Amino acid sequence: MEQEQPEAAPQPVFTLDGRQIPIEPGDSILKAAWRQGIEIPHYCWHPGLSVAANCRMCLVEVRSGRVMALPVLRKDEATGEFVSATKPKLAPACQTPATPGAEVYALSPEAKGAHHAVQEMLLLNHPVDCPICDQAGECKLQDYWYDNQADLKRKLTEPVHKPKAVRFGETIVYDAERCIMCTRCIRFCTEVAKDPVLDMRERGNRNEVVLAPGRTLDHRYTLMTEHVCPVGALTSRDFRFKARVWFLKTAPSVCSGCATGCNTFADFDPRKGQLFRLRPRDNPEVNTFWMCDDGMLSYREVHEQRLLGPTQSKRDGAARIPDQRLYTEPDVVLAEAIADVIKRDASLAFVANAALSTEDNTALLRLAKALGHSRVYLAGRPAWEGDDILRNPDHNPNRAGVQAAASELEMVLVDAAELVNSATHFGGVLWLGTEHAVDVAELRQATSALWVLGTHQGELAAAADLALPVLSWAEQSGTYTNAKGTAQSFSAVIPPVAGQPSAAVLLTLVGEVLQSLDGSNATRPSGATFSGGLASGTASEAPSAAGQGEMVR
């Protein structure tokens, strides 16, 4: 979009309804207008797919070059006679190349008349079951009906009925009556997902999209077929009937599913503070227009199996923390436990997490550094299967970000598996996050105490002596650095489900641990100074903090 043009040759332009539209090489009229944020009505065209030109919605009038005209009879309203006239032959804007100097009209009476007619034809057999259709509110048929037709239906006979609620797979339901046969889903499966599992059969009003025989829609990008569907023909079984789209608000975010870091729109209901779905946000540098199914469904983890309060180990022989202390001052309990390990001169391990934001991890690194450690372990989700399209084999969104933060603080990151593999017996392990790839039973063998600052219930939180709830990616702002090294910030989408920002907990811990160690306020760094150091990322803070760590040792 912002390519440098040599000054000698100004960028060629054409005019669309009197507006100058610059042309990139290879642009069609529709694409050049789309780049400028001007929408010529269309169904089948998608910037990430090949051009099919089968919906005929984007017809425009081109009044330059060799203008083709058709002879027609037009009724003269004054006399009531039909007289000979000509009308221009319209061209599909998605397929007609934008030529420099062309004069194009998408809002002329002829073009608007064509939009009206195409819209009416597409709605001939439409069931108009908007009340039970999930697409209602974001449906192109509705939008263009208001823009171009806004007219009563003239067809009085019963519409043709076709299969409804056909299950295409675990994620997608197909409704042939609502389908306008734009073939976007078919082209997506063939061109992007490289799995040509969808095709169409029959013709005319018996046309329908079908699965390849013996197959279900089961590749890793099935929800994208719903995303590209301009009408309600394909609906997501996950989102189906959960909410009406007009109740949802949208916030930009970044997918936390893998090291690709796809840009997303997070749709949430502000009345309930609940996430309902993720949609891809266009970013040509990262994910173009797409996301994978696992990424799109990763919003669910924000509301499922969350750690809702401080919990302590239920193991036999574990020291009980009194409920009063556990619920009112869990951070002080944790600080005292850490200080106790330091006093006993037992070894302490800090575990950063590649699944969490750079801010959270920097706070942990600073805590470790303040206590005199220069070696921090790095945990994360176990690897998953990647592919050539979007999915990165690294299941963690921020490995690069943690590594960058560690090198900035001159600290060494060691894989968390070393905790279990090394011969050292630890006095205590502070684990940031609940994502892990180690055997928890073996981890408990390797350490006397385990403390977790995490988001989710599960094996690790259950095995911890103390687990404190912290906020997930949806409830606090942060930064992920993806595998390509692009740092992408996101902000809070919904109000906190449970817990506090882990960076805040960790930075409070620094002061509390140091206070527990010698009981004197003189050596306690104030939280404000520490947050300032974190925000500016300056190294000047580090030596003094490390010095205090050395002193108490």
Place this chain on the structure above:
Amino acid sequence: MGKPVKRPEQSRSEQAFLPEIAKGLRLTASRFFKNTFSAAEKGDIATVRYPEEQREYPERFRGVHRLTQREDGSPRCVACLCCSTACPAQCIHIEPAEYGDGDPRKGYEKFPKVFVIDELRCIFCGMCVEACPCDAIRMDTGIHMPPALERDAFLLDKEVLLRVPAADGSVKSANPRHEPGDHTYPGIDRDRSGH
């Protein structure tokens, strides 16, 4: 500059104040005796003994909501949430569900698994009735929400709303509806379309 206000003309007895007080007390006392000892049937009394006795409401009075039924007793509501969208008091809570495999309405209809109206929060504006595309919610019951001691009694759920009859005793809607699966349905469906 103020506007000159004409002072009311007052007679001497009015200005004396006490006779006027006596006059007022006589009217009050007469109403007291009339209301206490006279029979309500004679129409001497302006008030009614609500709730035992109720005035006749006008025909278009908006009463407690009801959900209309289909021929087979299932709700006409398709859980489109248009009513809760239109509701300015946000008193309608709906959880949609889908007709399962084998049901003739599968794919054509969804239905409200949960449909709750908070009659305390409702302002009886009638917007939900206007918004409904299926004539499924109506306020033609003529019923004034009866008093209760618990708030929960005002949360009317789907089962209650479906049983509440209209003022004429009907639980259906006067507007007929023909759906796929009904024997009155005029359209061709896939089984009869020959492909």
